[in-house]
Amino acid sequence: MKQQTLVGFGLTLVSAFLFAAAGPVAKAMYATGWTPGSVVLLRLLGCAVLLALPTVLAMRGRWSEVRTHWRMLLVYGVVAMAGVQGLFFMAVEHLTVAVALLLEMTAPLMIVFWVWLRTKARPSLLTFIGMAVSMSGLVLVLDPRGAQLHLGGVLMALGAAVCLCAYFLVGAKTDIQIPAVAMTGIGMGIGAGVILALWPTGLLDYEFRTADIALGEISVPWYVGVFLIVMATGGAYLTGIAGIRLIGATVSSFVNLIEVPFSVVVAWLVLAELPVLMQLAGGVLVLGGVVFIKLGENRSPAREVLVDDEAAGDSAVRDCAAAEPLDTAAAALPVGAGEAARSA
Secondary structure, X not given: OOHHHHHHHHHHHHHHHHHHHHHHHHXXXXXXXXXXXXXXXXXXXXXXXXXXXXHHHHOOOOHHHHHHOHHHHHHHHHHHHHHHHHHHHHHOOOOOHHHHHHHHOOHHHHHHHHHHHHHXXXXXXXXXXXXXXXXXXXXXXXXXXXXXXXXXXXXXXXXHHHHHHHHHHHHOOOOOOOOHHHHHHHHHHHHHHHHXXXXXXXXXXXXXXXXXXXXXXXXXXXXXXXXXHHHHHHHHHHHHHHHHHHHOHHHHHHHHHHHHHHHHHHHHHHHOOOOOHHHHHHHHHHHHHHHHHHHHHHHOOOOOOOOOHHHHHHHHHHHHHHXXXXXXXXXXXXXXXXXXHHOO
16 A cells, blocks of 8 residues: 555544544533534634634745635635534434434545546445445444434435535645645635624524533533634644545545544543444444445546536535525534534
């Protein structure tokens, strides 16, 4: 396996772990009265502020790239940052977290079929086997048995999956000469602006609290919780973008599924939420599926995802906008899985 691939896998695994690590912190904040809108806003805004100076330094002499690819950057901020989070939290108003997350994590399947459609190169049998194994493992980890389905909630969760595809597809574009730190900083700033603009609409609930937050056996001030989430989020997106550029959108999106069993383990360590044997078995299946998918990619004809800046931007915005709901705001929810952390 080439060194580039190993580094890409490593960065994507670090990204998945950091996203998962933010979940228990968000859950602890919700327990004290924080709501999704407030956590999402501070998370995006905090990352944008934290990365402002590194972004400016990294973009010296490269601002022409922003002018050239402004549509793609707008898609990344609106769809991949704000869209994923907003739609996910509005979905969990009508669905359990497990079901909403399971639907959102169909994004890797969407990417495989999107690449197949665009390149006309059929994925290998190993890739299909890996897809089935990974999704089976995901079902075991999330255990959605007995959940009630709501059509609006299902559509919103699938809309979040479409927006999540944009995160991987835009991040995989190697023709954009914008460093990962700048891509993250600019995207966070745009996403924070979108979430802030939604405040008057009532689509998301914004409640802030100053009570201490319980993390396992210790209590920390509220600003420590915000700091932990901001640091985990910024690090997750930085390593995630760098990893995507090395191993591509398809493989990285499936490696990212490991975030779910990671979140179960982190919740066990931090919140004493003990995983059951079925969840551990599901985590093993997710890992096994990723191996099959990578082997399948190696045996497939070389394929490159060619996404035209303007066409991709218009398509992603249309898809995400079509999925946006018209009903009420999302209520506060307990975050029990990794992507809920990304959407926290």
